[in-house]
Amino acid sequence: MAEAGIRRGKLMLSGGVAVGRSLHMQRLFSTFALALVATLLCAPPALAWGPRGHRIVARLAEAQLTPQAWAEAQRLLALRGAQHLSDVANWADDLRNTDPALFQRTRRMHFVNFHSGDCIYDPPRDCRRGECAVAAIEKYSAILANRANPPAKRAEALAFVVHFVGDIHQPLHADYRHDAGGNDFQVRWHGRGTNLHKVWDSLMLDSTHLSAAQYTRKLQAEDSSIATGGTPVEWAEESCRIDRDDGVYPRTHFIDQAYVDRELPIAEQRLRQAGARLAALLNRDLGNG
Numbered sequence: 001m002a003e004a005g006i007r008r009g010k011l012m013l014s015g016g017v018a019v020g021r022s023l024h025m026q027r028l029f030s031t032f033a034l035a036l037v038a039t040l041l042c043a044p045p046a047l048a049w050g051p052r053g054h055r056i057v058a059r060l061a062e063a064q065l066t067p068q069a070w071a072e073a074q075r076l077l078a079l080r081g082a083q084h085l086s087d088v089a090n091w092a093d094d095l096r097n098t099d100p101a102l103f104q105r106t107r108r109m110h111f112v113n114f115h116s117g118d119c120i121y122d123p124p125r126d127c128r129r130g131e132c133a134v135a136a137i138e139k140y141s142a143i144l145a146n147r148a149n150p151p152a153k154r155a156e157a158l159a160f161v162v163h164f165v166g167d168i169h170q171p172l173h174a175d176y177r178h179d180a181g182g183n184d185f186q187v188r189w190h191g192r193g194t195n196l197h198k199v200w201d202s203l204m205l206d207s208t209h210l211s212a213a214q215y216t217r218k219l220q221a222e223d224s225s226i227a228t229g230g231t232p233v234e235w236a237e238e239s240c241r242i243d244r245d246d247g248v249y250p251r252t253h254f255i256d257q258a259y260v261d262r263e264l265p266i267a268e269q270r271l272r273q274a275g276a277r278l279a280a281l282l283n284r285d286l287g288n289g
Protein backbone atom coordinates (compact mmCIF):
# COMPACT_ATOMS: atom_id res chain seq x y z
CA MET A 1 0.00 0.00 0.00
CA ALA A 2 2.69 2.47 1.03
CA GLU A 3 4.94 1.60 -1.92
CA ALA A 4 2.10 1.83 -4.41
CA GLY A 5 1.07 5.16 -2.90
CA ILE A 6 4.58 6.57 -3.14
CA ARG A 7 4.88 5.46 -6.75
CA ARG A 8 1.53 7.10 -7.43
CA GLY A 9 2.81 10.31 -5.86
CA LYS A 10 5.89 10.36 -8.11
CA LEU A 11 3.77 9.68 -11.17
CA MET A 12 1.57 12.61 -10.36
CA LEU A 13 4.60 14.86 -10.01
CA SER A 14 6.22 13.89 -13.30
CA GLY A 15 2.83 13.98 -15.00
CA GLY A 16 2.39 17.56 -13.83
CA VAL A 17 5.75 18.56 -15.33
CA ALA A 18 5.18 16.67 -18.60
CA VAL A 19 1.97 18.44 -19.49
CA GLY A 20 3.51 21.77 -18.62
CA ARG A 21 1.24 22.81 -15.82
CA SER A 22 1.80 26.18 -14.21
CA LEU A 23 4.46 26.45 -11.53
CA HIS A 24 1.70 26.92 -9.01
CA MET A 25 0.07 23.63 -9.96
CA GLN A 26 3.44 21.86 -9.82
CA ARG A 27 4.02 23.19 -6.33
CA LEU A 28 0.57 22.10 -5.32
CA PHE A 29 1.22 18.61 -6.65
CA SER A 30 4.61 18.51 -4.92
CA THR A 31 3.11 19.51 -1.60
CA PHE A 32 0.33 16.97 -1.98
CA ALA A 33 2.72 14.19 -2.99
CA LEU A 34 5.05 14.91 -0.06
CA ALA A 35 2.13 14.95 2.37
CA LEU A 36 0.90 11.67 0.93
CA VAL A 37 4.31 10.05 1.23
CA ALA A 38 4.75 11.34 4.80
CA THR A 39 1.32 10.03 5.78
CA LEU A 40 1.98 6.61 4.30
CA LEU A 41 5.45 6.32 5.82
CA CYS A 42 4.12 7.21 9.26
CA ALA A 43 1.21 4.76 9.13
CA PRO A 44 1.25 2.80 12.40
CA PRO A 45 0.99 -1.01 12.48
CA ALA A 46 -2.51 -2.37 12.08
CA LEU A 47 -4.53 -3.04 15.20
CA ALA A 48 -7.65 -4.69 13.92
CA TRP A 49 -9.55 -5.98 10.97
CA GLY A 50 -9.07 -3.12 8.55
CA PRO A 51 -11.85 -0.57 8.25
CA ARG A 52 -13.54 -2.70 5.59
CA GLY A 53 -13.68 -5.82 7.80
CA HIS A 54 -15.22 -3.93 10.72
CA ARG A 55 -17.81 -2.27 8.51
CA ILE A 56 -18.78 -5.64 7.02
CA VAL A 57 -19.26 -7.14 10.50
CA ALA A 58 -21.40 -4.14 11.53
CA ARG A 59 -23.51 -4.33 8.38
CA LEU A 60 -24.07 -8.07 8.75
CA ALA A 61 -25.12 -7.56 12.37
CA GLU A 62 -27.42 -4.64 11.70
CA ALA A 63 -29.41 -6.71 9.21
CA GLN A 64 -30.04 -9.30 11.94
CA LEU A 65 -31.27 -6.99 14.73
CA THR A 66 -34.78 -7.29 16.11
CA PRO A 67 -36.96 -4.17 15.69
CA GLN A 68 -36.63 -3.36 19.40
CA ALA A 69 -32.86 -3.73 19.43
CA TRP A 70 -32.53 -1.68 16.26
CA ALA A 71 -34.71 1.10 17.65
CA GLU A 72 -32.59 1.29 20.80
CA ALA A 73 -29.35 1.10 18.77
CA GLN A 74 -30.52 3.99 16.58
CA ARG A 75 -31.31 6.07 19.66
CA LEU A 76 -27.80 5.50 21.03
CA LEU A 77 -26.09 5.96 17.66
CA ALA A 78 -27.81 9.32 17.23
CA LEU A 79 -26.08 10.52 20.41
CA ARG A 80 -22.81 10.02 18.54
CA GLY A 81 -24.05 11.63 15.35
CA ALA A 82 -24.27 8.23 13.67
CA GLN A 83 -27.02 6.37 11.86
CA HIS A 84 -25.60 2.90 11.39
CA LEU A 85 -23.46 0.46 13.36
CA SER A 86 -20.91 0.68 10.55
CA ASP A 87 -20.53 4.41 11.26
CA VAL A 88 -19.02 3.63 14.68
CA ALA A 89 -17.33 0.32 13.83
CA ASN A 90 -13.84 1.79 13.47
CA TRP A 91 -14.06 4.44 16.16
CA ALA A 92 -12.07 2.34 18.67
CA ASP A 93 -9.15 2.22 16.22
CA ASP A 94 -9.53 5.87 15.23
CA LEU A 95 -8.97 6.85 18.88
CA ARG A 96 -5.27 6.42 18.19
CA ASN A 97 -5.48 9.82 16.50
CA THR A 98 -8.63 11.39 17.93
CA ASP A 99 -8.15 10.62 21.64
CA PRO A 100 -4.69 9.17 22.34
CA ALA A 101 -5.29 9.01 26.10
CA LEU A 102 -8.43 6.89 25.74
CA PHE A 103 -6.70 4.83 23.07
CA GLN A 104 -3.87 4.11 25.47
CA ARG A 105 -6.31 2.97 28.15
CA THR A 106 -8.13 0.65 25.74
CA ARG A 107 -5.24 -0.42 23.51
CA ARG A 108 -4.95 -3.91 24.95
CA MET A 109 -8.67 -4.59 24.55
CA HIS A 110 -8.35 -5.19 20.80
CA PHE A 111 -6.81 -8.63 21.24
CA VAL A 112 -6.10 -11.46 23.63
CA ASN A 113 -2.79 -13.29 23.79
CA PHE A 114 -3.02 -16.93 24.68
CA HIS A 115 0.17 -18.07 26.26
CA SER A 116 -0.10 -21.65 25.23
CA GLY A 117 -0.96 -23.58 22.09
CA ASP A 118 -3.69 -25.43 23.98
CA CYS A 119 -5.86 -22.37 23.22
CA ILE A 120 -7.63 -22.63 26.57
CA TYR A 121 -8.38 -19.21 28.01
CA ASP A 122 -6.85 -18.65 31.42
CA PRO A 123 -7.79 -15.13 32.61
CA PRO A 124 -4.99 -14.57 35.15
CA ARG A 125 -2.49 -15.58 32.50
CA ASP A 126 -4.10 -14.33 29.28
CA CYS A 127 -6.06 -11.29 30.47
CA ARG A 128 -4.18 -9.56 33.24
CA ARG A 129 -6.03 -6.66 34.88
CA GLY A 130 -8.99 -7.50 32.64
CA GLU A 131 -7.25 -5.88 29.68
CA CYS A 132 -8.08 -8.07 26.70
CA ALA A 133 -10.79 -8.45 24.09
CA VAL A 134 -12.69 -11.12 26.05
CA ALA A 135 -13.01 -8.99 29.19
CA ALA A 136 -13.65 -5.85 27.12
CA ILE A 137 -16.65 -7.38 25.37
CA GLU A 138 -18.05 -8.59 28.70
CA LYS A 139 -17.46 -5.19 30.32
CA TYR A 140 -18.94 -3.00 27.59
CA SER A 141 -21.81 -5.41 26.92
CA ALA A 142 -22.79 -5.08 30.59
CA ILE A 143 -22.59 -1.27 30.42
CA LEU A 144 -24.71 -1.32 27.27
CA ALA A 145 -27.37 -3.59 28.74
CA ASN A 146 -27.86 -1.56 31.92
CA ARG A 147 -30.38 1.15 31.18
CA ALA A 148 -29.58 2.88 34.45
CA ASN A 149 -26.28 3.99 32.89
CA PRO A 150 -26.09 7.43 31.25
CA PRO A 151 -27.07 7.17 27.57
CA ALA A 152 -23.75 8.64 26.40
CA LYS A 153 -21.88 5.96 28.32
CA ARG A 154 -24.05 3.25 26.78
CA ALA A 155 -23.53 4.75 23.32
CA GLU A 156 -19.77 4.61 23.81
CA ALA A 157 -20.08 1.01 25.02
CA LEU A 158 -22.03 0.18 21.87
CA ALA A 159 -19.18 1.48 19.69
CA PHE A 160 -16.65 -0.56 21.67
CA VAL A 161 -18.73 -3.75 21.50
CA VAL A 162 -19.26 -3.43 17.74
CA HIS A 163 -15.50 -3.13 17.27
CA PHE A 164 -14.21 -5.70 19.74
CA VAL A 165 -16.60 -8.48 18.65
CA GLY A 166 -15.11 -7.99 15.19
CA ASP A 167 -11.55 -8.04 16.49
CA ILE A 168 -11.92 -11.21 18.54
CA HIS A 169 -13.04 -13.09 15.41
CA GLN A 170 -9.91 -12.08 13.50
CA PRO A 171 -7.82 -15.18 14.24
CA LEU A 172 -4.60 -13.24 14.73
CA HIS A 173 -6.26 -11.12 17.43
CA ALA A 174 -6.37 -14.22 19.63
CA ASP A 175 -3.02 -15.77 18.95
CA TYR A 176 -0.65 -17.88 21.04
CA ARG A 177 2.71 -17.49 19.29
CA HIS A 178 4.23 -14.48 21.03
CA ASP A 179 4.69 -12.65 17.74
CA ALA A 180 2.29 -9.74 18.36
CA GLY A 181 -0.51 -11.53 16.53
CA GLY A 182 1.57 -12.09 13.41
CA ASN A 183 2.84 -8.48 13.30
CA ASP A 184 6.35 -9.86 13.80
CA PHE A 185 5.87 -12.63 11.21
CA GLN A 186 7.23 -11.21 7.97
CA VAL A 187 5.79 -12.46 4.68
CA ARG A 188 6.00 -11.73 0.97
CA TRP A 189 2.77 -10.53 -0.63
CA HIS A 190 2.75 -9.83 -4.36
CA GLY A 191 6.49 -9.32 -4.45
CA ARG A 192 6.87 -7.06 -1.46
CA GLY A 193 7.40 -7.47 2.22
CA THR A 194 4.65 -7.08 4.78
CA ASN A 195 3.52 -8.97 7.85
CA LEU A 196 0.99 -11.72 8.39
CA HIS A 197 -1.24 -9.61 10.61
CA LYS A 198 -1.74 -7.08 7.86
CA VAL A 199 -2.55 -9.82 5.36
CA TRP A 200 -5.41 -10.91 7.60
CA ASP A 201 -6.54 -7.47 8.74
CA SER A 202 -6.95 -6.06 5.29
CA LEU A 203 -4.77 -7.21 2.38
CA MET A 204 -6.73 -10.39 1.63
CA LEU A 205 -10.11 -8.67 1.98
CA ASP A 206 -9.00 -5.60 0.03
CA SER A 207 -7.66 -7.79 -2.79
CA THR A 208 -11.26 -8.67 -3.69
CA HIS A 209 -11.89 -4.98 -4.55
CA LEU A 210 -15.36 -5.29 -3.06
CA SER A 211 -16.72 -2.38 -1.03
CA ALA A 212 -18.05 -3.12 2.45
CA ALA A 213 -21.60 -2.98 1.08
CA GLN A 214 -20.82 -5.32 -1.82
CA TYR A 215 -18.91 -7.71 0.42
CA THR A 216 -21.77 -7.78 2.91
CA ARG A 217 -24.26 -8.69 0.19
CA LYS A 218 -21.95 -11.43 -1.09
CA LEU A 219 -21.63 -12.96 2.38
CA GLN A 220 -25.36 -12.68 3.02
CA ALA A 221 -26.12 -14.42 -0.27
CA GLU A 222 -23.71 -17.27 0.40
CA ASP A 223 -24.79 -18.34 3.81
CA SER A 224 -27.80 -18.34 6.06
CA SER A 225 -26.90 -20.81 8.79
CA ILE A 226 -24.34 -19.35 11.15
CA ALA A 227 -24.30 -20.48 14.74
CA THR A 228 -24.96 -17.37 16.80
CA GLY A 229 -24.23 -18.83 20.19
CA GLY A 230 -21.19 -19.00 22.33
CA THR A 231 -19.34 -16.61 24.58
CA PRO A 232 -16.42 -14.23 24.00
CA VAL A 233 -14.17 -16.87 25.61
CA GLU A 234 -15.29 -19.46 23.04
CA TRP A 235 -14.92 -17.02 20.13
CA ALA A 236 -11.35 -16.25 21.20
CA GLU A 237 -10.51 -19.94 21.64
CA GLU A 238 -11.87 -20.63 18.15
CA SER A 239 -9.61 -17.91 16.73
CA CYS A 240 -6.60 -19.37 18.53
CA ARG A 241 -7.34 -22.85 17.17
CA ILE A 242 -7.63 -21.46 13.63
CA ASP A 243 -4.15 -19.93 14.02
CA ARG A 244 -2.83 -23.26 15.25
CA ASP A 245 -4.58 -25.71 12.93
CA ASP A 246 -5.70 -24.06 9.70
CA GLY A 247 -2.53 -23.08 7.89
CA VAL A 248 -2.69 -19.41 8.87
CA TYR A 249 1.11 -19.35 9.33
CA PRO A 250 2.76 -20.19 5.98
CA ARG A 251 5.97 -22.12 6.55
CA THR A 252 7.52 -20.51 3.48
CA HIS A 253 6.55 -16.97 4.60
CA PHE A 254 5.14 -16.57 1.10
CA ILE A 255 1.53 -15.57 0.50
CA ASP A 256 0.61 -17.04 -2.85
CA GLN A 257 -2.74 -17.57 -4.55
CA ALA A 258 -3.06 -21.04 -3.01
CA TYR A 259 -2.80 -19.42 0.42
CA VAL A 260 -5.52 -16.88 -0.40
CA ASP A 261 -7.76 -19.58 -1.89
CA ARG A 262 -7.44 -21.53 1.34
CA GLU A 263 -7.49 -18.77 3.96
CA LEU A 264 -9.82 -16.10 2.55
CA PRO A 265 -12.88 -18.35 2.97
CA ILE A 266 -11.86 -18.79 6.62
CA ALA A 267 -11.60 -15.02 7.03
CA GLU A 268 -15.01 -14.61 5.44
CA GLN A 269 -16.49 -17.24 7.73
CA ARG A 270 -15.12 -15.34 10.71
CA LEU A 271 -16.76 -12.14 9.43
CA ARG A 272 -20.10 -13.96 9.11
CA GLN A 273 -19.79 -15.42 12.59
CA ALA A 274 -18.80 -12.05 14.03
CA GLY A 275 -21.82 -10.40 12.40
CA ALA A 276 -24.29 -13.03 13.60
CA ARG A 277 -22.89 -13.12 17.12
CA LEU A 278 -22.73 -9.34 17.40
CA ALA A 279 -26.40 -9.25 16.40
CA ALA A 280 -27.30 -11.87 19.01
CA LEU A 281 -25.40 -9.95 21.67
CA LEU A 282 -27.07 -6.65 20.77
CA ASN A 283 -30.51 -8.28 20.56
CA ARG A 284 -29.95 -9.46 24.11
CA ASP A 285 -28.48 -6.22 25.45
CA LEU A 286 -30.80 -3.79 23.66
CA GLY A 287 -33.87 -5.79 22.89
CA ASN A 288 -35.84 -6.09 26.09
CA GLY A 289 -36.27 -2.47 27.13
Ligand SMILES: [Zn+2]
Pocket residue numbers: 047048049092093110163167
Ligand atom coordinates in the same frame (compact mmCIF):
# COMPACT_ATOMS: atom_id res chain seq x y z
ZN1 LIG B 1 -9.22 -3.16 16.88
